[in-house]
Amino acid sequence: MSKTLPTKQSSMSAVRAEDPLSTLLTRLLRQGSTADALKLLDSVRDAGVRAARLADALDCAMRLPRPGAVVASLLSQLLEADNPDQQSEVTATASAAALKFLANLSKNSTALYSVLARLSSGRIVDAFRCCVEAGEEETALRLLPHLPVPPSSTAAQWLMLASERGLLRLLAGLLNSRCLQAAPAVLNAEDARGRTALAAACLAGQAGAARLLLDSGSADPGRVETDGRTCRQLLPAAGADGVNSAAFDEIALLLDTAESLGSSQSERAQSRQLHSFLTRCGFTARRAELHCEAADFLLVRIARPLAAAADRSGQLACHLVGSYAEGWGACLLQANGRLAADSNVNWLLCRGNCEPEREPRTIGDCQQAGISVRTDWQTGRRWQNPHETARIVQLFRGGGGGSARQLMVRQTRDLPACFASQERRLMRCLSTVQGQLFTIVKLVFKRMLPSMGAAGLTSYHAKTVLFFLLARHARRRSWWTVENLLPLVRKTLHLTLELLELDARPCVAMPHFFADNSQLSFRDPSVDTKLRVRESLSALCADPKKVDDFLRKHLRPVVSQRQPLFFHPFTLLPADVF
Numbered sequence: 001m002s003k004t005l006p007t008k009q010s011s012m013s014a015v016r017a018e019d020p021l022s023t024l025l026t027r028l029l030r031q032g033s034t035a036d037a038l039k040l041l042d043s044v045r046d047a048g049v050r051a052a053r054l055a056d057a058l059d060c061a062m063r064l065p066r067p068g069a070v071v072a073s074l075l076s077q078l079l080e081a082d083n084p085d086q087q088s089e090v091t092a093t094a095s096a097a098a099l100k101f102l103a104n105l106s107k108n109s110t111a112l113y114s115v116l117a118r119l120s121s122g123r124i125v126d127a128f129r130c131c132v133e134a135g136e137e138e139t140a141l142r143l144l145p146h147l148p149v150p151p152s153s154t155a156a157q158w159l160m161l162a163s164e165r166g167l168l169r170l171l172a173g174l175l176n177s178r179c180l181q182a183a184p185a186v187l188n189a190e191d192a193r194g195r196t197a198l199a200a201a202c203l204a205g206q207a208g209a210a211r212l213l214l215d216s217g218s219a220d221p222g223r224v225e226t227d228g229r230t231c232r233q234l235l236p237a238a239g240a241d242g243v244n245s246a247a248f249d250e251i252a253l254l255l256d257t258a259e260s261l262g263s264s265q266s267e268r269a270q271s272r273q274l275h276s277f278l279t280r281c282g283f284t285a286r287r288a289e290l291h292c293e294a295a296d297f298l299l300v301r302i303a304r305p306l307a308a309a310a311d312r313s314g315q316l317a318c319h320l321v322g323s324y325a326e327g328w329g330a331c332l333l334q335a336n337g338r339l340a341a342d343s344n345v346n347w348l349l350c351r352g353n354c355e356p357e358r359e360p361r362t363i364g365d366c367q368q369a370g371i372s373v374r375t376d377w378q379t380g381r382r383w384q385n386p387h388e389t390a391r392i393v394q395l396f397r398g399g400g401g402g403s404a405r406q407l408m409v410r411q412t413r414d415l416p417a418c419f420a421s422q423e424r425r426l427m428r429c430l431s432t433v434q435g436q437l438f439t440i441v442k443l444v445f446k447r448m449l450p451s452m453g454a455a456g457l458t459s460y461h462a463k464t465v466l467f468f469l470l471a472r473h474a475r476r477r478s479w480w481t482v483e484n485l486l487p488l489v490r491k492t493l494h495l496t497l498e499l500l501e502l503d504a505r506p507c508v509a510m511p512h513f514f515a516d517n518s519q520l521s522f523r524d525p526s527v528d529t530k531l532r533v534r535e536s537l538s539a540l541c542a543d544p545k546k547v548d549d550f551l552r553k554h555l556r557p558v559v560s561q562r563q564p565l566f567f568h569p570f571t572l573l574p575a576d577v578f
Helices: 008-017 020-030 034-042 047-061 068-081 088-105 109-116 121-134 137-146 152-165 168-176 184-188 197-204 207-215 231-238 245-259 265-280 285-310 386-397 420-427 432-451 459-473 482-500 529-542 545-554
Strands: 316-321 346-351 372-374 404-406 508-511 519-521
Touching: 121 137, 121 152, 137 168, 152 168, 152 184, 152 197, 152 207, 168 207, 184 197, 197 207, 197 231, 197 245, 207 245, 231 245, 265 432, 265 482, 265 545, 285 316, 285 432, 316 420, 420 459, 432 459, 432 482, 432 529, 432 545, 459 482, 459 508, 459 519, 482 508, 482 529, 482 545, 508 529, 529 545
Parallel strands: none
Antiparallel strands: 316 346, 372 404, 508 519
């Protein structure tokens, strides 16, 4: 009769199950003798056995009534066992055990915070490194807010791993974390092979990672690597095998767009001429600032005193919002202070400090009742650096910080939540080139597309596209120059087409910039509105010179840059209120 011999794996499992050390550890932990259990672990000399028993002890400790301190101590020892000086087998055992434990622990936020509060910053960094190296993106994201600011070399290594492995959520978290905000030069740091994070993403075919790095504004696509080639020159060799060629084609397009807006010599000359023409029409940051000062005078010195006199209770607060208060876009044909025929002066009237009369409710597609809006209405000085717009966009898009409160608009059913405060502050931060770009796009949406039989986009759509463009590319200082005005117009039209494709419904134009889960519709949409708008925008993208010709045909230069703005306050006040 034949007898089956036990395999090596089953023998090891049997030995491990009957191991007296493991049994004793489990018994001590269940009895609450955690100090004795830790002393027993400290007495184990063999690193491999110690790492395996630590993993067993962690499983047992998590079942204790108050596991925080014990688990933190065990995890710290387990991470200590994971270092390059140990044997590879021991390191693998410790890493696997730590990752398994962290993955389970991250599902319980309370338990995770309890354990992390007892771990040293060095051990948290070790745990994060284990997660990144193993591709445990969800667990790494949970640990990210608890990380201290690491050395530049460590942060560069994390970026490299996340980029190379396509961990997009982790990469986005790293780019927005204080680790990189404290040292943005880390994005162009090189590893031992002389490769940057962008080069690693390009070689691995990670188009999403390459897009995130380029959109951050600090990654240099034209940087020459150690071997003398740029990221663009590395791509042919990386995609030579034909595998995932679509990803490499997308990366090539991203790099070509990032390195340059693609302007030719003649287009740069046309951009300078267009900028000069728009300047003669009064579309400059200085005149926009004067327009804002006139709007503030109207609000503070005239409207608010009249509102206070009309409402003796003191519960009525009025705010001037929209293009007239933003400095750009109220005067489309000539920046002389006069309103365009299809422009309005928007007044926001709030009673009772916007306190809700009933319990908050979910409105439309928004996931939370009410929208946080900044309520500090002071104008202040213009931002000295126009490229700070990107940081301001992210700040306001994040909800407004500590000075926020719920602001609901009750005058219209079409606008249940108002973002006028953020929009006004952002528009007042625009440089001359950015403001001229907005004026051009608004004219295209409101005047040029309807003349081509493709009406449907409004000035608010133009503002939304501009905010998306600034959020992505405001840090690219080389873009926002006079010579790139026409290429920027083309880029904005391409972005509009991209936003149109995000939702297949014919009535939906693009996502809302501030409310991520909401959409903007076309004005008076029909079945083929989106199709007609898409076709017209594609034609303009192919030939931006048509936009230039349209502007020169319809805009009118002002007499002089010193020509005063037209300002008649009592034609701007709402007669039904004051």
